[in-house]
Amino acid sequence: MRIDCPCCGPRGVAEFSYGGDGTLRRPDLATREAEPFAAYVYDRENPRGSHVELWHHIAGCRHWLRVTRNTLTHEITGVEMAGRFASDAARLEGQGA
Incomplete structure (x- = not known):
């Protein structure tokens, strides 16, 4: 499997570390109940088909990526920056950079 890193280009999966489900949202930190946090953790x-995942490019640019991957075929249909650099990447892309 190859992941097309927005910074480094296509790379083998061995350069990346799987970071889990890219659709999870952390519960509000003001919540005092344990159940929402236990569910989050x-x-x-185990989805079948297209799914958004987080991958960390540990042997390259060290950025976190949101990868849309088919869990049945391993086909990757989308890769984008995740975290604080995502808005910068989108802004630069809009400028033709």
Whole structure:
């Protein structure tokens, strides 16, 4: 499997570390109940088909990426920057950079 890193170009999956489900949202830190946090940490689905995942480019630019991958065929249909650099990448892309 190859991931097309926006910074480094196409790279083998061995350069990346899987970071988990890219659709999870952390519960509000003001919540005092343990159940939402336990669900956030432990409850996981095993989706079939297209799914958004987080991957860390550990042997390259060290950026976090949001990868849309088909879990049945491993076909990658989308890769974008994740985290604080995502808005910078989108802005630069809009400028033709």
